[in-house]
Amino acid sequence: MKRILLTTVWLVALTAAWAQGPNGSGTYYKNANGLSGASLKTALHKIISNGSINIGYAGLIEAYKTTDMRADGKLRDWYSNATDYTWADNHGNNAEGAGWNREHSVPQSWFGKANPMKADIVHVVPTDAYVNNRRGSYPFGEVGSATWSSKNNYCRLGSSKTPGYSGKVFEPNDELKGDIARIYFYMITRYQDKCGNWSGGVFTSTYPGLVRWTLDMMMRWSKEDPVDERERERNKAVYSLQFNRNPFVDYPGLEEYAWGDKMDEPFSYDNYGGGSVTVAVRQPVFSPYGGMFEESVTVAISSVTEGAAIYYTTDGTDATVTGGQLYSGAITLTRSATLKAIAVKDGSSSLQASADFTIVGAGELPVGPVPVAGELFYESFDDCDDTGGNDGQWSGQNADGTLSADNPGWVFDGGYAANECARFGSGSKSGVVTSPEIVLPGATAKLTFKAGAWNSSGDGTSLTVRVVGDGVTISPSTFTMKKGAWTDFEATLSGTGTIQIEFTPVKRFFLDEVKVLTDATGIAGLQKPAVSGGCYYTLDGRTIQGVPTQKGVYIVNGRKYVVK
Secondary structure, eight states, X not given: OHHHHHHHHHHHHHHHHSOOBGGXXXXXXXXXXXXXXXXXXXHHHHHHHTTOOOOOTTHHHHXXXXXXXXXXXXXXXXXXXXXXXXXXXXXXXXXTTSOEEEEESSOHHHHTTOTTGGGOTTTEEEEEHHHHHHHTTOOBOOEEEEEEEOGGGOSEEEEEOSTTOOSEEEEOOHHHHHHHHHHHHHHHHHTTTTGGGOOSSOBOSSTTSBOHHHHHXXXXXXXXXXXXXXXXXXXXXXXXXXXXXXXXXXXXXXHHHHHSTTTXXXXXXXXXXXXXXXXXXXXXXXXXXXEEEESOEEEEEEOSSTTOEEEEESBSSOOOTTTSEEOOSOEEESSOEEEEEEEEETTEEOOOEEEEEEEEOTTOOOOSOOOOTTEEEEEOOTTOOOSSOBTTXXXXXXXXXXXXXXXXXXXXXXXXXXXXXXXXXXXXXXXXXXXXXXXXXXXXXXEEEEEEEOSSGGGOSEEEEEEESTTOEEEOOEEEOOBTSOEEEEEEEESOEEEEEEEEESSOEEEXXXXXXXXXXXXOOSSOOOOSSOOEEETTSOEESSSOOSXXXXXXXTEEXXXX
């Protein structure tokens, strides 16, 4: 009994010797105490790797109810501020607002199907599926010239203006840049023994773990958008599910000890003198989020920051506390207006939200899908979920899941789901597949797609593509696939009219990322076309909400639209 008592006293004394870390983390980080630079990163790697579990890719959907639920009970969307998703809306990606999915902030195509990266909830976040498709596998960056943007200009895609990189990048909203930076710090720490083998040109096999231009940008993003309460709460929720934490959220500014100005200072887990936590006021959200409406529209404005006051304007001027109206209830607009709003709490203001609302007369509302500028058709097969055929990961080629296409109208004998792509054909069924109808409005268009041959010798590698429809030709029309690997193909479509595209392999093959693109400036005629639906663009590529009324030349459905 005496020995047990002494042991208990000794354990209590030992526990007291190690003070408790922030956010209820206890002694979780004690083995990193006194370290900095590469040594700190390696110690943190061991801490956040040991004891963590893989909740599985399917488990992410239920997990988001704990990690990414908004105050109103809807899903938090990381790529769009114009959605109000419920948990059952995880399907559909033909337009922003059609559905959400699980987005790998480090694209899965960079590391394949390997776990636990595929299901690591720290970096796999819920996003609008259509915006996610636009991001594709492009790296995060800062856009100089945008080729596309989500509603309210929340996220953008275009050429990089970040020093050190000139390719195409995807730029998240300012209020998320710090969150994403700290996710990337986590990824190069958690997976420092793996990330050197990832593609994408962003990660390195040796310290620091990121190429210089990305590391510099992420360090800057983390300073400009510091840790806030929402991020801390998500970190604790992740720990309750996955049993590991993001140290760069628990210790704001910790990246400076690992890669920055404090590398010559030892990290102290219980007497930390790093960055600070801010209580950020979140940008308001409009419901509906803008667009064209018949005769009138009633708009509600909300912010997930509890107790925040909202100020708005309807004349296009910036919303301020002194120059805006205090929001007290839904607003009814009977004339076209640009609505702007900010949320304010305890003297702090959010980023400004802005959306255009166009009011037209009864019966004047165009109908139809809203395409991306220059994009006539896009099929991602992203809702397909099965093994095999995903971005070079060709193990387990059964790929027998139920095919789920973004666009209705695909014609085939044997179609099956692979992992976010499609497999056509089987041992007894033809692999020939024909696309839905596609309208070509201009003289030329470009077809791009990814294809790969089944590994079996009888399936072959040749693929013939032809156009079903009069007056349109394709060049080239024959392609050679690789077995067990993706190849990107491109062809030119010449002519106008309604067509279908037929893919004829020897037997079985995989297909993904089918796009038909047109040059938006290759337009004939100056007359106003009969518009059955579509989105209007200025000649410099900016999206116009609704039908333009100012004098000028615009683009819609691949043709010029003149307002005189």
